[in-house]
Amino acid sequence: MKDVVIIGGGIVGCAIAMELSKYKVNTVVLEKNAEVGMEATKANSGIVHAGFDCALGSLKARFNVRGNQLFDQLAKDLSIPFRKNGAFVLAFSENDENRLQEIFDRGVANGVPHLEILKKEQILKMEPYLSQEVAYALHAPTSGITFGYEATLAFGELAALNGVDFHFETKVCGIAKIENGYEVKTNNGSFTSRVVINAAGTYSDEISNLINEKKYKIRPRKGEYLLLDTTAKYIVDKTVFQLPSKMGKGILVAPTFHDNILVGPSANDIEDKEDKSTDIETLQNNIKTARISIPEIPVHMVITSFSGLRATEATASDFVVEETHPGFINTVGINSPGLTAAPAIGEYIRDIVTERLQPDPNPDFIKNREGIKFLKGLSLDEQNALIKTNSKYGNIVCRCESITEGEVSAAINRPIGAKTMDGVKFRSRAGTGRCQGGFCTLKVLEILSKELEIDVSRITKFGKNSFILKYEGSQ
Amino acid sequence: MKKIDLIIIGGGPAGLSAAIKAREEGIQDILVVERNKILGGILNQCIHNGFGLHVFKEELTGPEYAHKLIERAKELQIPFLLETMVLDITPQKQVKLLSTNGVETIEARAIILAMGCRERPRGAINIPGDRPSGIFSAGTAQELVNMRGLKIGKTAVIVGSGDIGLIMARRLTLEGMDVKAVVELMPFSGGLRRNIAQCLDDFNIPLHLSHTVTKIVGKERLESIIIAAVDENRNPIPETERLIECDTLLFSVGLIPESELAKAAGVALDKRTNGAIVDNNLQTTVEGIFSCGNTLHVHDLVDDVTFEAYEAAVSAKKYLQNNTKSPTTVNVPVVVSGGVRYAVPQNITDISQELKLKFRVGAIYEGANVNVFFDNEQVYSKTKKILTPGEMEIVTLSADIIAKLQNVKEIRIDVK
Numbered sequence: 001m002k003d004v005v006i007i008g009g010g011i012v013g014c015a016i017a018m019e020l021s022k023y024k025v026n027t028v029v030l031e032k033n034a035e036v037g038m039e040a041t042k043a044n045s046g047i048v049h050a051g052f053d054c055a056l057g058s059l060k061a062r063f064n065v066r067g068n069q070l071f072d073q074l075a076k077d078l079s080i081p082f083r084k085n086g087a088f089v090l091a092f093s094e095n096d097e098n099r100l101q102e103i104f105d106r107g108v109a110n111g112v113p114h115l116e117i118l119k120k121e122q123i124l125k126m127e128p129y130l131s132q133e134v135a136y137a138l139h140a141p142t143s144g145i146t147f148g149y150e151a152t153l154a155f156g157e158l159a160a161l162n163g164v165d166f167h168f169e170t171k172v173c174g175i176a177k178i179e180n181g182y183e184v185k186t187n188n189g190s191f192t193s194r195v196v197i198n199a200a201g202t203y204s205d206e207i208s209n210l211i212n213e214k215k216y217k218i219r220p221r222k223g224e225y226l227l228l229d230t231t232a233k234y235i236v237d238k239t240v241f242q243l244p245s246k247m248g249k250g251i252l253v254a255p256t257f258h259d260n261i262l263v264g265p266s267a268n269d270i271e272d273k274e275d276k277s278t279d280i281e282t283l284q285n286n287i288k289t290a291r292i293s294i295p296e297i298p299v300h301m302v303i304t305s306f307s308g309l310r311a312t313e314a315t316a317s318d319f320v321v322e323e324t325h326p327g328f329i330n331t332v333g334i335n336s337p338g339l340t341a342a343p344a345i346g347e348y349i350r351d352i353v354t355e356r357l358q359p360d361p362n363p364d365f366i367k368n369r370e371g372i373k374f375l376k377g378l379s380l381d382e383q384n385a386l387i388k389t390n391s392k393y394g395n396i397v398c399r400c401e402s403i404t405e406g407e408v409s410a411a412i413n414r415p416i417g418a419k420t421m422d423g424v425k426f427r428s429r430a431g432t433g434r435c436q437g438g439f440c441t442l443k444v445l446e447i448l449s450k451e452l453e454i455d456v457s458r459i460t461k462f463g464k465n466s467f468i469l470k471y472e473g474s475q
Numbered sequence: 476m477k478k479i480d481l482i483i484i485g486g487g488p489a490g491l492s493a494a495i496k497a498r499e500e501g502i503q504d505i506l507v508v509e510r511n512k513i514l515g516g517i518l519n520q521c522i523h524n525g526f527g528l529h530v531f532k533e534e535l536t537g538p539e540y541a542h543k544l545i546e547r548a549k550e551l552q553i554p555f556l557l558e559t560m561v562l563d564i565t566p567q568k569q570v571k572l573l574s575t576n577g578v579e580t581i582e583a584r585a586i587i588l589a590m591g592c593r594e595r596p597r598g599a600i601n602i603p604g605d606r607p608s609g610i611f612s613a614g615t616a617q618e619l620v621n622m623r624g625l626k627i628g629k630t631a632v633i634v635g636s637g638d639i640g641l642i643m644a645r646r647l648t649l650e651g652m653d654v655k656a657v658v659e660l661m662p663f664s665g666g667l668r669r670n671i672a673q674c675l676d677d678f679n680i681p682l683h684l685s686h687t688v689t690k691i692v693g694k695e696r697l698e699s700i701i702i703a704a705v706d707e708n709r710n711p712i713p714e715t716e717r718l719i720e721c722d723t724l725l726f727s728v729g730l731i732p733e734s735e736l737a738k739a740a741g742v743a744l745d746k747r748t749n750g751a752i753v754d755n756n757l758q759t760t761v762e763g764i765f766s767c768g769n770t771l772h773v774h775d776l777v778d779d780v781t782f783e784a785y786e787a788a789v790s791a792k793k794y795l796q797n798n799t800k801s802p803t804t805v806n807v808p809v810v811v812s813g814g815v816r817y818a819v820p821q822n823i824t825d826i827s828q829e830l831k832l833k834f835r836v837g838a839i840y841e842g843a844n845v846n847v848f849f850d851n852e853q854v855y856s857k858t859k860k861i862l863t864p865g866e867m868e869i870v871t872l873s874a875d876i877i878a879k880l881q882n883v884k885e886i887r888i889d890v891k
Contacts (some may be wrong), residue, residue, distance in 0.1 A: 015816075048773050274694050278603045303596065306606065377572075394575030396510060396560040421608075436596035438612045442619055454817040456625065461608035465695040469619070470626040470722075 001028050001191040003357055005184050007172050009036040009206050011148060012334050014155035015346035016023035021162035022350070023359040028193075029156070029164060031184060032171035032203075034463025035423040036416060037152035038337070040201045042426065043225065043276070044148040044176020045265060046256055047239055050087060050140035050335040052107025052115060053249060054283045059319040062350070068112075068142055070343040078154035080146055081257040087239040088123065090137040090293055099243055100138050107140065112143045119219060129294050134237045143239055145356035148339045150371070151425040155342070157415040158369045162362060167414060169463060173198075175210045180213075181327060195327045195353055196390030201311045201463040202273050204332040212324045216316075216332050220273055220309035221248070223265025224282045227432050230259040232301040240293050248310075250355030251289040253297070258429065263290045263297060265308070278305045294380065304433050310335035321345060323352055372410045372428060374401045397447070398440040400433020408444060412451040422462040441468075480486075480504035481791055482570050484736065487516020490589035491544040491767025492781040496788035497587075498551040502795060502848045507548075507555035507583070508572060512549070514555065515541030516591055517614070518777065520621045521644055521692050525669070529778035540777060566741040566761055583860035585763045585791045586740075588751065589784065590733040592769035594639075596726070602634075604691030607698070608845050610672070611799035613639040613727035620650060628723030632700055633657045634688055636664035636671070637865070638775065640727025645674035647723075655719050658702055660709060663839045665865045667775055687711055688724075697722050726740070730773045740764055747817035748772040754824040757783070765791050772833070776868050786831075803856045807880055814840050814890035816864070826880045830872040836890055843890050845870060849883040862890060 002022055006013045009031030020027045033039070034049035048071050054061035075082035091100045107115045114180050116139050122450060123137045124130060160166060167188060174185035191375040200207040239254035247267040266282045283305050290297050313320060313333030319341070320332040329349055334341070375383055375393050386406070387394045393406030411418045411427035418424045421431070424444050431437035431444065445468060449456045460466040481502050483490045486509030494507050513519060521537025528534055531543060535824050548555070555805035556574065563571040568583045596610040609628055611619070617639065619625045630649050633640045636659040642655045657675060662685045664671055675682050683702065687710045690701040697718045703711040715862070732750035734742075743752045743760040751759040751766040759766050767787035768780040807823040811834065813842040816837040823830065832847070847870060862868060870888065880886070 277690070278604045280603050283603070305603070380578055383573075387573075387575065387577045391575040394573060394577065395558065396573060399510070399560065402562065434596070435593050438594050438596060440614050441611070441615050442623065456623075466608040467696060470628050 001181060002028055002191055002315055003199060003359070004028070004195045004353060005030060005182070005191050006197045006199055007184070008199035008201055008204070009033075009156060009166060010039055010041040010199065010201045010217045011037060011155070011339055011342040012201065012331055012345055013197075014152050014159060014197060016197055016341040016349050017159035017164045018155040019346035019350035020353060021159045021164050022362055022365050023090075023354055024362050025353065025357060025359045027159070027164045028121045028191060029159070029166045030170045030172055030191070031052070031166060031168050032462065034168050034420050034428075035418065036156045037149050037426075038422070038462060040309055040311050041152050042149050043223070043306055044103070044339055045225075045252060045254060046145050046148050046339070046376070047087070047252070047254065048082065048144035048146050049340045050107065050115075050142055050143040051110050051112045051337070051340070052138065053101050053244055054110060054337070056106055056109050059321055060337065060341065063319065063344035065111045065181075066344035066347070067337070067340040067342060068144070071144060071146065071340070074154075074343060075146070075347070077367055078158055078369045080151045080154045082144055082146045082370060083257060084142060084144040085255065086139060086141045087241060088127065089241045090130070090134050090245060091243060092131070092133050092292070093135055096243060097136050100136050104138055107138075110144065111157040115139070125239070127236055127238060129296060130240065131293060131295050131361070136374045142334070145239065145255065145257050146339070151339065152242065153416060153427065154369055154371070155346070158366070160415040161369060162368045168419070168460040172207060172210075175207070177325070178209070185387050195329065195356065197329045197331070197349060199331050201334065202309050203311070204311060204330070204334070208324070208330050212327060212330070214324070216320070217314040217412070218311050218333070219269050219271070219314045220275075221312040221335065222268045222270050222275065222307055222309055224278045224286065224305065224307040225262055225264030226283055226286055226305045227300050228261035228263065228298065228381060229301040229303050231257045232261045232298050235261060235294055235297065241414060242289070242293060251286055253290050253294050258432075260303075263287060270309075272462055273309065276307050277309050304436055319345070321348060327356060329353070369415075372407050372414070374407055375404050398430035400439070401429045403428050403430040403440075405447060408447050409451060412448065418448075419452065420460050420462050421445070421468060476569070477579070479506050479581055480584045480795055481587065482508070482581065483507045483587045483589055484509070484564075484570070485509065485588065485589035485591055485768075485770070486514040486555055486557075487591050487768070488518055488541065488544060488777045489591065489784045490516070490587070491541075491548050492784035493587045493589055493767060493788045494553045495544065495547050495551060496785040497791060498553055500792040501788060502792055505553055507553060508559050508561055509555060509557050510560045512558055514545050521642075522618050522621050523646070528776050529776070530781045535631050537777075542593065556865050564736050564740040568740075568763060579766070583786065586765065586816045587784075587791055588737055588759070588764065588766040588770050589768050589785050590736060592730040592732045592773050594727070594733055595729040595807070602688050602691060605679045605693050607691070607693035607696055609697030609722050610691070610724045610726070611691065613643045613725045614821070615883055616725050617643055619648065620646060628652060629834040630655060630721040631723040632719055632721045633725045633727060635659060635727035635729070636682060637727045637729060638666040638668050638670050640725065641666045641670040641674040643725055643727065644680050645678060648680065648759060654680050654722070654743045655721055656702075657682045658688060659684050660687050660705060661685070662861060663865075666864070667865055679853060681832070686861065689716060691724065697724055700724060707738050708856040718879070720737060730769065734770065734771065737766065738769070742766070745817065745821055748819065752821045753819065755828070755830055756793070756825055757787040757820065758790060758794070763794055772817065775865065779867065779869075803878055804885075807883055807886055809886045809888065811890045814838060814862070814889055815888050818888050823877070823886060826877050828877065829874045830877050832870040832872065832888060833867055834870070834888055835867055836864055839863050840890055846891070847872065847887045848887040848889065850885060854879070857864070
C-alpha cells in the first residue's frame with residue numbers, strides 16, 4: 001500500500017509531490033497524459049501574480065501572496081526561469097481611478113507589498129509604447145514572469161529525485177474506500193493508498209465525483225493567446241493588465257521569460273474539456289482589446305496562437321481545497337492564479353498529509369534541481385568548454401532559438417524525461433521559434449527515436465494517437 | 476583572429492554558384508559555411524525535374540543540379556565547412572561559427588549572404604482549430620518523404636498553391652497517398668503554370684482557388700478540415716463551408732528570406748521582399764556584404780539564383796580588388812508603381828554595366844505594359860501576354876541606357 005496517490009501531474013500535483021518528498025512518504029503521481037503539465041498548465045500566461053485582485057480572505061488571496069513569496073527561493077533552488085518584471089493595471093479615465101484605488105486597497109489588505117498608483121507621465125516613462133490615453137496605473141513590482149511548464153517540471157523532477165514515482169498514460173477510472181485507505185483503479189492497474197489527493201485540474205470534478213456526495217462541475221474557461229516573435233519584445237517589459245471584469249483579469253500584454261510577447265487570454269466558458277481550439281473572432285478580439293493598452297501591437301510578428309482551459313468550477317468563486325473524507329483531499333477549481341498559488345497549495349496539503357500520517361522527515365532530501373544547460377547565453381569560453389565535454393552542443397537543431405542536440409538530448413534524459421515532440425519542445429524550446437518547427441521537426445524526431453530506442457513512426461506529438469508519421473500499430 | 480578574404484554563408488545553390496564564380500574570377504581565399512551534413516541545400520530534397528534548363532542547358536533534378544555545382548566546386552578546390560552554423564555576423568564582418576569543434580570567430584574582408592529562405596509557418600496566418608499531429612509545412616514533409624523515405628499519412632490536403640505545395644501534391648500522390656485538394660486563398664495560384672499542369676491537372680487533384688481553411692479538427696491525429704470559399708475581402712463565406720476528411724495537412728503558404736544574420740550585421744531590409752536592400756552590385760547597405768539567391772528575394776527558378784550568385788561573386792571580386800566600396804557614381808533609388816509589388820535591386824550606384832531589374836507583380840495581369848522610367852522619361856516598354864505573382868520577371872537595361880542615369884533622381888518600374 002502506498003502512502004499517497006496524487007491524481008494529476010500538472011503544476012498543482014507536482015507542487016504537492018515536491019512538498020511531500022521532504023518526508024518519508026511513499027508517493028505516486030498518476031498522470032493520464034504522456035508528459036507532465038499538458039493540460040491547463042502548459043497554456044498559461046506564466047505570470048507569478050502579486051495577489052492584488054483576489055477577494056479578501058479567500059484561499060486565492062492567501063495562496064497567491066504566499067506563492068509569490070516562495071517563488072524567489074524556488075527559482076534559485078530549482079533553476080526555474082523567473083524575473084520580477086512588475087505589473088501595471090491601467091485605468092483610462094478619472095472615473096476608473098476609484099476602481100484602481102479599490103484594487104490597491106484590496107492588495108494592501110491581502111498583504112501585497114510595494115503597491116503604488118502612478119500617474120500618466122510616470123507610466124509612459126516606464127513603458128513608452130503604452131496608450132497615450134492612460135490616466136493612472138496600479139504598479140505591482142512583485143509581479144513576475146516565469147515559464148509555467150518549466151516550473152511544473154522543476155517541482156516534478158525534484159519530487160522524482162526524492163523518490164516520488166510518476167506513472168504516465170495512467171488514467172483513473174474509479175476510486176473505492178477500503179480499510180485504512182483507498183483503492184484507485186486505472187487503465188494500468190490498481191493502486192491502494194492511505195491518502196488520495198485529487199489534483200486533476202479540469203478533470204478534478206470527475207475525480208471528486210467518483211467518491212464524494214457533493215458533486216462538482218468544472219466548466220472550463222477557455223483562454224486563447226497569440227504569441228509574438230522575440231523581435232516584438234520592445235513594446236513592453238511589464239505585465240500590462242486592464243481593469244478586471246467578473247470573467248477574470250482580462251486581456252494582458254506581457255513579455256514571456258523567453259522574450260516573446262503574449263497577447264491574451266480571452267475568457268469563454270465552454271463545455272468540452274478537450275476543446276483547445278482557437279478561433280479567428282476571439283483572436284482578433286484579443287488584439288483589439290490589447291490595442292487599448294498598447295495601440296501598436298505588431299500583428300505581423302504573430303508566430304502562433306494557442307489556447308488553454310482554466311479549471312473553473314461552475315459555482316465556486318474560490319479555490320476548493322478540502323479533506324472530504326479522512327485521507328481524501330480535493331483541489332477543485334484551481335484556475336487563475338493557480339500557477340502562482342501552486343507552491344503554497346503544496347505546503348498547505350503537505351501539512352494536512354503529515355498531520356494524518358505523521359511521517360519522519362526525509363533525511364536524504366535533495367534540495368536542488370539543475371535545469372537543462374543551454375548553450376545560448378553562455379560566454380564564449382563556457383560555450384567552448386561545454387562543446388568540448390559534450391560535442392552534441394555543437395550540433396544546431398533549432399536555428400531560430402539556437403538550440404542544439406545537447407539541449408534536446410538533455411530534455412529526453414532527465415529525472416522526468418521528454419517522450420514526445422511537445423515534451424521536447426516545452427523543455428528545450430526547440431520548435432518554439434519563428435519557423436515553428438519547420439527546420440527541426442525531422443531532427444527532433446530522429447533524436448527522440450535514437451534516445452528512446454523506438455522507431456520514428458511511433459513518436460507522437462503528445463502521446464495517445466498523435467503520431468507524427470503514418471503509424472498502423474502492431475496489428 | 477583568423478582572416479579570410481571571402482566568406483560565403485550557405486552551401487546551397489546560391490552559395491555554391493557564388494563560390495564557383497568567385498574562384499573563377501580569381502579569388503583564392505574563400506570559405507563556404509554550410510550548416511547541413513552535405514552541400515546542395517534545398518536542392519537535395521527537390522527530387523523532381525525542371526532544373527538547369529538555363530544554366531546547364533539540360534533538364535535536371537534538384538540533386539543532379541546540386542551535384543554539378545558540388546563537382547565544379549571540388550574541382551576548383553574551394554574550401555567548405557559542413558555542419559557549421561553561423562551564429563552571428565557583426566557589421567565589421569566578424570563571423571561567429573558553431574560546430575562540434577566549438578565556437579570560432581573569423582574575420583572576412585567580404586561576405587556573400589546565401590542562406591536561402593524558410594517557410595512561413597501555420598501560426599503566422601493563424602488558421603484556427605485544434606492542434607493535432609499530422610500538420611506539416613510542405614518543405615518539412617518533402618524532407619521527411621524524400622530525404623528519409625518516411626510515410627507521413629494516408630490522405631492529405633495542401634494549403635497554398637506555391638510551387639512546393641504543387642510539387643508535394645504530386646509527390647504524395649506518387650507515394651500512394653490520396654491528395655484530396657489544394658486550397659488557395661488567392662484567386663490565382665502562387666506557383667508556376669507548368670507546375671499546375673504537371674502536378675495537379677495530370678493527377679486530377681482539384682485546386683480550390685479563393686478558398687481557405689476555416690477549421691482544423693482532430694484531438695490527437697488530424698481527422699478533418701473545414702474549408703470555405705472567401706469573398707473579395709478574403710473573408711470566409713459561412714454557407715460555403717464543407718468538411719474534408721484527411722489525416723495530413725500541408726502548409727505551403729509562402730517563403731520568407733532568411734534575414735536574421737543580415738539583420739545582425741546591420742544590413743537594412745526591404746519590407747516588401749523581407750530580404751536585404753541592395754544596389755546593382757548586389758551590395759547591401761553594409762560595405763563588403765553582398766546578398767544573392769533566396770535570402771535576397773524568393774526566386775522561382777534555381778537557374779536565376781545561380782545567375783544572381785554569379786553577379787554577387789563578380790561584385791565581391793571588384794570590392795576585394797579595389798579594397799573599398801564599389802565605385803559609386805550615382806545613387807538612384809528604384810521605385811515601383813502600378814501592379815509591381817517589388818523590384819530588386821533597390822538602388823543603382825554603378826552605371827558602368829547593364830542592369831537586370833527583377834520584379835514581381837501583386838496580381839494577375841493580361842496584356843499589360845511593363846514600363847521603366849528614368850524620372851519622367853520612358854526608357855523601356857514591353858507588352859506581356861501574362862504576368863502572375865508566381866513568376867518573377869526580369870527587365871534587362873543595356874549599359875548604354877544605364878549610362879544615361881547620371882542626372883536621374885529615380886528609376887520607376889510600372890505595370891499597367
